[in-house]
Amino acid sequence: MNIVVLVKYVPDATADRQFEDDFTVDRVNVDGLLSELDEYAVEQSLQIKEKREGEEITVTALTVGPEAAEAAVRKALQMGADKGVHVVDDAIAGSDSIATSLVLAKAIEKLGPVDLVVGGLASTDAGMSVVPAMLAERLGLPQVTLASVVETQGDQIRIKRDGDVATEVIGGTLPLVLSVTDQSGEARYPSFKGIMAAKKKPLETWSLADLGVDAAQVGLGAAYTAVEETAARPPRTAGEIVTDEDGSGAKALAEFLASKKFI
């Protein structure tokens, strides 16, 4: 069984994230890391492998991103993925999700028959939660997405999906695209052994030419949307803060709510 887990390298959410002059996300001057939400995808991929003991299962971590994005694949290897693929090409910079999903689809096709593609809930940078669905469409595969619980048996998969109007159990038959949420269970930390082992794991670097993708199909120039302006939201002006003493806080708050016509 072949599992491909999609891992994205993102700017650290706790750092000051910025835009470049061309309105693309600054991915060079801000420290990056494996998107926390994709750690859950790696974790579930590894759990599937572990639960299906005795089967021949390969977990491949795949990323599309700049040079530094290799760190995301490395982390996945340290956690326990078997091999890594990093698609890197200058032409990819500024790609939107449509182009990213194209490159991911071509890379997955190049990897050969895949049983399960596993993605995260969203990219923690400008995440739209759309890449797994786009990928499913491109690969002509079903999708079982936003899973909080995942179970597989043979070629069958069952997931729990916590929707807005209902909690659903979705069933499907492999091959398919799966995505998991941060409710699916804490991701493991790489162990010392895992870190050492990762150094010997295969990590391939592919260019667009390796995938047969025309550079004109990706990057900022090929984007299906254009950003016209970005603006930092004006900082909120400091409000009034009172310390409650014997009910004074509640009284002041009620007065504030009344002054704003909420009561």
Add this chain to the structure above:
Amino acid sequence: MAEVLVLIDHVGGQVKKPTYELLTLAAKLGEPSAVYIGGADGAAGAAEAVKGYGAEKVYVIDDAQIKGYLVAPKAEALAQLAGTASPAAILLPSSAENKEVAARLAIKLDSGLITDAVDLDESGVATQSVFAGNFTVKGKVTKGTPIITVKPNSAAPVEKAGAAAVTPFEVTISDAAKTAQIVASQPRKASGRPELTEAAIVVSGGRGTGGDFSAVEGLADALGAAVGASRAAVDSGWMPHTFQVGQTGKTVSPQLYVANGISGAIQHRAGMQTSKTIVAVNKDEEAPIFELVDFGVVGDLHTVLPAVTEAVKAAKG
């Protein structure tokens, strides 16, 4: 004028408010046509509802072949409709499922996609809020048929009479689209409170509630508000995940957000910092949430909130 397709957000034919907001935005771009995907019995009621918000046409797509499956059949149905209607744009209410429907649709129609728009102007420029709400971005689809998912509360619905001509539309759903099946469905219990993402007021609780949400719920009910929660409260099992506000929960932008016993981590802020007015009750005066607030009370939520609730009730008579 070209049509603008608006997917109706409804439960069993009962149309939800975001639909009216989308119809209002759609009228800026062309002639609004509402699209009903659902049971045949709910179609008339849905058509009647959207008539008052400027829908000139109501496409009715019987969901007999669609319900029970996830995402893919809806995307096929909308792609087929777009093929005949040649719309100027397609608007969908932003929800987890609709974003995925929009994603598949974008690939099918070879068209650009913008998700989670919070505003839309006459020239099709959409406003989004990104990086935990720290930036606003204005952008436009430049290829194909613009597909835009719009968040609740993005426009004030404008009442306007439309013809709402009911137009049944036959779709053919491929077997391939029917491979991910809904095996079981447990509908959410109605709380009787407004929906979190649509509410004008949200009262939230965090770890500081200690698991007792009664003070939070009491204030919410007195204000007619929705209840929200931080991830710490959800992870502790005190509240279901659907109540979570933040990066991996719901993004809300109400008139008033009241955060109680919530420290204000960046991931929580991501879901609430575009709220118009923010209030916090926290016993730690150093809590980062106070950097955001219009009004803050340093105090114990278990004593402050019940007293505020009483004051609200008294004021409302």
